[in-house]
Amino acid sequence: MMAIMVGICVVGGAIFFGMWDYWISMPAPVVAGSAGDAVPAPPPPAASGTEIRVDLDFVESDDFLTLGFNGLPGEEGANPTVTASVGDRILFDVNNAGVSFHSFGVTADAEGYAGVIPGTEVASPADPLRPGEGGLAEFVPAEEGTYYYICTVPGHREQGMVGEIIVGPREEAAPAPPREAMSHEFDLDFVESDDFLTLGFNGLPGEEGANPEIRVRSGDTITVRSTNTGVSFHSFGVVTDPEDFNSVVWDSAIASATAPLRGGESGEVTFVAGAPGLYHYICTVPGHSLQGMQGTFVVE
Numbered sequence: 001m002m003a004i005m006v007g008i009c010v011v012g013g014a015i016f017f018g019m020w021d022y023w024i025s026m027p028a029p030v031v032a033g034s035a036g037d038a039v040p041a042p043p044p045p046a047a048s049g050t051e052i053r054v055d056l057d058f059v060e061s062d063d064f065l066t067l068g069f070n071g072l073p074g075e076e077g078a079n080p081t082v083t084a085s086v087g088d089r090i091l092f093d094v095n096n097a098g099v100s101f102h103s104f105g106v107t108a109d110a111e112g113y114a115g116v117i118p119g120t121e122v123a124s125p126a127d128p129l130r131p132g133e134g135g136l137a138e139f140v141p142a143e144e145g146t147y148y149y150i151c152t153v154p155g156h157r158e159q160g161m162v163g164e165i166i167v168g169p170r171e172e173a174a175p176a177p178p179r180e181a182m183s184h185e186f187d188l189d190f191v192e193s194d195d196f197l198t199l200g201f202n203g204l205p206g207e208e209g210a211n212p213e214i215r216v217r218s219g220d221t222i223t224v225r226s227t228n229t230g231v232s233f234h235s236f237g238v239v240t241d242p243e244d245f246n247s248v249v250w251d252s253a254i255a256s257a258t259a260p261l262r263g264g265e266s267g268e269v270t271f272v273a274g275a276p277g278l279y280h281y282i283c284t285v286p287g288h289s290l291q292g293m294q295g296t297f298v299v300e
Helices: 002-018 020-025
Strands: 051-060 067-069 082-085 089-096 104-107 134-139 145-151 162-168 183-187 190-192 199-201 214-216 221-227 236-239 266-272 277-283 294-299
Touching: 051 082, 089 104, 104 134, 183 214, 199 277, 236 266
Parallel strands: 051 089, 082 162, 183 221, 214 294
Antiparallel strands: 051 067, 089 134, 104 145, 145 162, 190 199, 221 266, 236 277, 277 294
16 A cells, blocks of 8 residues: 555656646646635726727647648738737737637736736636637737737647737827818798798698708808799798798898888898708798798708
């Protein structure tokens, strides 16, 4: 029995010291502080740029001595370099296409497998991806520089499983050139039904072309020409409230309720569209707007 126990100790010691380089290379575990659990890592920065998708397969040589992503080092397409800008959202879709165990992460360290950036891990050396398994990782670079995506299983980076991520400055969108104000002309004629109960512009409500919507931009110059094709009295204005003929804006009136256009008369007004919003153009003679003489006037 004593010989058996001694044999077990000798074999166990040989295994432990034979893997000494591995044990000492493992990062020290986080130990809870005297006040409680360790402080969690800060959350990754929010993405503010382009989304970049990167598909990566773990690949092994037949003798397992050379490793890579999407191919072995030296082969076309192996360990592709990812180019991004600060704030871009880089999504890594990784798949274990080999027969060994692998795990994934992004680090700023030029060597080793420590310093993996929180949130970029897929599996871990202690719980790796098995053949055929995969996962998604996200990396949003907060600073310019060179980063590395690696297999985080000890030794695999040195065997070739590493690629570069080159991060440049944030790409600011070029400001839009200043927009020049435009000029628009509209013909809006007063139209009446035979019984004078229904009114409209360019046609009676429900007819094609009646009360057309006007859509312009703030700052544009607008010219409206109106002819009274009926026999009643009419006047024109752009208003904030189609039920309030006194809410005319931008000096947009043609005639008025007290000095209207008579049958056959015409008028014209030119004004500048003001603040963006929904307005209406109406006949400002009381009651005529409610009888149908109104249309929408949209300022964008």
